[in-house]
Amino acid sequence: MGKHAVVTLLSDFGDRDIYTGVMKGVITKINPDVKLIDLTHQILPQNIAAARFCLMNAYAYFPEGTIHLAVVDPGVGSKRRAIALQFPQGYLVGPDNGIFSGILPQSPAIKVVELTNLHFWRTSQPSTTFHGRDIFAPVAAHLSLGVPLQDLGEEIDPQTLVQLDIGQCSQRENCLFGQIQYIDYFGNLVSNIPSSYVQEKNWYVQIGDLTIPGCTTYSAVEVGEILALVGSHGWVEIAVNSGNAQTKLQINWQDRIEVVLLN
Amino acid sequence: MGKHAVVTLLSDFGDRDIYTGVMKGVITKINPDVKLIDLTHQILPQNIAAARFCLMNAYAYFPEGTIHLAVVDPGVGSKRRAIALQFPQGYLVGPDNGIFSGILPQSPAIKVVELTNLHFWRTSQPSTTFHGRDIFAPVAAHLSLGVPLQDLGEEIDPQTLVQLDIGQCSQRENCLFGQIQYIDYFGNLVSNIPSSYVQEKNWYVQIGDLTIPGCTTYSAVEVGEILALVGSHGWVEIAVNSGNAQTKLQINWQDRIEVVLLN
Amino acid sequence: MGKHAVVTLLSDFGDRDIYTGVMKGVITKINPDVKLIDLTHQILPQNIAAARFCLMNAYAYFPEGTIHLAVVDPGVGSKRRAIALQFPQGYLVGPDNGIFSGILPQSPAIKVVELTNLHFWRTSQPSTTFHGRDIFAPVAAHLSLGVPLQDLGEEIDPQTLVQLDIGQCSQRENCLFGQIQYIDYFGNLVSNIPSSYVQEKNWYVQIGDLTIPGCTTYSAVEVGEILALVGSHGWVEIAVNSGNAQTKLQINWQDRIEVVLLN
Numbered sequence: 001m002g003k004h005a006v007v008t009l010l011s012d013f014g015d016r017d018i019y020t021g022v023m024k025g026v027i028t029k030i031n032p033d034v035k036l037i038d039l040t041h042q043i044l045p046q047n048i049a050a051a052r053f054c055l056m057n058a059y060a061y062f063p064e065g066t067i068h069l070a071v072v073d074p075g076v077g078s079k080r081r082a083i084a085l086q087f088p089q090g091y092l093v094g095p096d097n098g099i100f101s102g103i104l105p106q107s108p109a110i111k112v113v114e115l116t117n118l119h120f121w122r123t124s125q126p127s128t129t130f131h132g133r134d135i136f137a138p139v140a141a142h143l144s145l146g147v148p149l150q151d152l153g154e155e156i157d158p159q160t161l162v163q164l165d166i167g168q169c170s171q172r173e174n175c176l177f178g179q180i181q182y183i184d185y186f187g188n189l190v191s192n193i194p195s196s197y198v199q200e201k202n203w204y205v206q207i208g209d210l211t212i213p214g215c216t217t218y219s220a221v222e223v224g225e226i227l228a229l230v231g232s233h234g235w236v237e238i239a240v241n242s243g244n245a246q247t248k249l250q251i252n253w254q255d256r257i258e259v260v261l262l263n
Numbered sequence: 264m265g266k267h268a269v270v271t272l273l274s275d276f277g278d279r280d281i282y283t284g285v286m287k288g289v290i291t292k293i294n295p296d297v298k299l300i301d302l303t304h305q306i307l308p309q310n311i312a313a314a315r316f317c318l319m320n321a322y323a324y325f326p327e328g329t330i331h332l333a334v335v336d337p338g339v340g341s342k343r344r345a346i347a348l349q350f351p352q353g354y355l356v357g358p359d360n361g362i363f364s365g366i367l368p369q370s371p372a373i374k375v376v377e378l379t380n381l382h383f384w385r386t387s388q389p390s391t392t393f394h395g396r397d398i399f400a401p402v403a404a405h406l407s408l409g410v411p412l413q414d415l416g417e418e419i420d421p422q423t424l425v426q427l428d429i430g431q432c433s434q435r436e437n438c439l440f441g442q443i444q445y446i447d448y449f450g451n452l453v454s455n456i457p458s459s460y461v462q463e464k465n466w467y468v469q470i471g472d473l474t475i476p477g478c479t480t481y482s483a484v485e486v487g488e489i490l491a492l493v494g495s496h497g498w499v500e501i502a503v504n505s506g507n508a509q510t511k512l513q514i515n516w517q518d519r520i521e522v523v524l525l526n
Numbered sequence: 527m528g529k530h531a532v533v534t535l536l537s538d539f540g541d542r543d544i545y546t547g548v549m550k551g552v553i554t555k556i557n558p559d560v561k562l563i564d565l566t567h568q569i570l571p572q573n574i575a576a577a578r579f580c581l582m583n584a585y586a587y588f589p590e591g592t593i594h595l596a597v598v599d600p601g602v603g604s605k606r607r608a609i610a611l612q613f614p615q616g617y618l619v620g621p622d623n624g625i626f627s628g629i630l631p632q633s634p635a636i637k638v639v640e641l642t643n644l645h646f647w648r649t650s651q652p653s654t655t656f657h658g659r660d661i662f663a664p665v666a667a668h669l670s671l672g673v674p675l676q677d678l679g680e681e682i683d684p685q686t687l688v689q690l691d692i693g694q695c696s697q698r699e700n701c702l703f704g705q706i707q708y709i710d711y712f713g714n715l716v717s718n719i720p721s722s723y724v725q726e727k728n729w730y731v732q733i734g735d736l737t738i739p740g741c742t743t744y745s746a747v748e749v750g751e752i753l754a755l756v757g758s759h760g761w762v763e764i765a766v767n768s769g770n771a772q773t774k775l776q777i778n779w780q781d782r783i784e785v786v787l788l789n
Binding site: 276277279282284287288291292299308309338340341390 | 530532534541561563564565566567568569580583584587588589592710711712742743744745755757758768
């Protein structure tokens with residue numbers, strides 16, 4: 001809080017417009033000492049699942065108390081709730097649309113409020129299309145100054161928060177069944193199969209007729225060759241050494257994959 | 264100023280090269296305490312009108328005294344003037360090419376100088392192609408340390424500043440005639456018709472045969488449907504709920520639109 | 527160091543994912559006072575030559591003591607060394623793959639260490655695919671707190687560092703022979719011919735049948751016309767006034783050019 005407060009920003013605003021810069025202006029006007037760190041603003045427009053994945057894999061690396069401000073908000077101006085919540089590592093601020101539903105099963109909410117206290121908004125008549133600027137950014141800034149969460153609005157039951165239905169991976173004998181939950185800038189295909197299933201085992205990925213060896217580094221195969229490995233986020237990934245697996249394999253978001261365990 | 268000084272940066276440099284990073288290095292070398300906030304560096308190359316729009320819609324959200332450094336500068340190295348000016352909300356630094364001509368009618372200049380004092384440049388022999396690094400960045404940094412504006416060069420008459428000729432909207436009976444002045448990353452088409460013309464009215468947009476309803480939120484229409492609304496910048500915009508209006512309508516910068524008022 | 531420490535970040539991570547944000551989280555957790563400046567994260571994937579060019583042309587503009595963290599690392603997880611080094615202007619942290627071999631001939635290393643001291647890593651079991659997060663970022667953060675370089679690992683001989691083989695320019699009578707070493711976002715073609723060869727001379731560029739005049743500003747030719755000039759990085763560049771030279775000339779990385787000196 002205060003001098004060392006960190007606010008991260010994640011959105012689907014892209015980098016062409018002033019939306020992100022304006023949110024930073026609003027925050028800095030309220031707390032001139034805050035430290036702002038961009039997670040990404042290149043979430044594909046309105047792709048809540050990608051935003052959920054990014055937040056879920058990022059929060060643990062930030063200082064305790066960090067405030068994560070996330071605005072992927074196709075329902076802005078409708079009845080979706082605006083929320084802020086405290087969890088063990090810090091605070092989350094954004095729309096109640098499932099964007100935080102990757103973090104919370106790992107690190108449950110301590111307290112959740114609906115952002116109903118206009119006193120902490122930028123204006124009592126917020127834009128119907130940009131709550132990031134008029135509600136979420138000022139609320140995050142006030143939290144960074146030490147305003148207690150409960151002052152921001154009415155407490156709500158964490159059980160009522162919107163969940164995003166992401167397929168779970170499953171196991172049948174020595175086969176794991178999962179799907180692609182994220183594709184990164186390099187074209188690496190990130191599945192929803194966690195590393196714990198394959199740790200200290202020999203394994204391969206099967207997609208149709210294609211068998212992809214489970215490795216530990218990109219350079220385990222020749223440049224241009226396909227491999228599978230546990231990626232840096234802790235999930236089974238499919239990659240191409242010095243290449244793009246999405247382009248090479250024509251695999252897409254939500255496509256199914258199968259991992260075969262050998263021992 | 265000093266410890267809490269904020270400098271924003273806007274340019275058409277893109278994010279691939281080191282131009283922006285180098286400007287930040289130059290500023291930080293002069294004022295290690297400065298806070299740097301990017302507005303955007305994705306202005307389409309040499310699109311002064313887009314830069315003007317972005318600055319005009321951003322400045323009001325920043326702390327008082329903020330210094331806005333803007334470098335969209337097709338005339339660099341020619342005789343266009345390099346300027347800095349004080350206005351009620353802070354300072355503007357950049358080329359005199361109309362980039363600030365959206366802000367100044369709203370919030371007139373208090374004092375304007377041409378940047379002729381080499382003492383505040385990075386070098387007395389600036390690159391002929393990168394005044395951002397050699398003139399504008401160091402000048403902004405010195406302003407952020409509290410150097411008085413008049414020390415930076417010779418005072419000039421605000422009336423002599425270059426104006427960018429942006430079409431005005433006009434009204435005839437219950438019809439407003441305007442044009443598209445900006446298209447954002449989402450494909451939202453931002454007109455030059457301010458919200459004041461349609462506030463508390465019923466209205467629609469007419470483009471050729473197409474009638475687009477005036478709404479208050481994206482979700483007022485089905486996903487994929489076209490709507491018009493007052494966007495977050497305070498202008499009449501045309502959008503598609505969860506989609507891209509530019510692609511769907513094949514409308515472009517400067518295209519004309521008509522708003523019909525119903526009451 | 528300490529309160530005013532600056533860490534710059536350069537990578538090929540792009541802006542879509544959380545990789546860069548996570549490195550910033552890791553650094554900020556270790557040194558909450560550090561100032562982070564992005565050089566660029568849009569280096570073409572695994573293009574070490576482009577990264578080398580960017581670092582070589584950027585470092586001189588930053589405050590003394592700045593720590594440059596560079597992660598373009600196709601060999602991550604293989605036997606390539608992880609290094610940190612002190613040089614007159616500050617520190618460099620990254621893989622030993624030639625990424626720093628543009629800076630060091632200009633400003634030689636004072637001391638180099640291989641990053642073998644696990645105590646300064648984020649974890650003793652780093653991801654095999656993301657040393658940026660688990661080794662380089664925490665090491666840069668500890669350097670920014672004043673940890674002595676020699677504590678980070680075993681000293682190695684600067685002569686053993688990997689060099690990137692970039693073609694040199696050569697002169698024969700009044701002709702200079704060079705090649706394109708970088709193409710920027712604007713499509714400007716940056717050669718490896720330094721400004722010293724053409725200073726205070728009249729000169730032109732010859733490519734096949736095409737003669738391109740040596741000028742001092744973009745506006746020396748009409749809009750859309752080709753020119754050559756000494757660019758802001760101090761190399762002979764080919765550009766188009768208000769246009770894109772790469773697209774217009776269909777010239778590519780490593781293509782050869784010839785400069786003819788007239789006096």
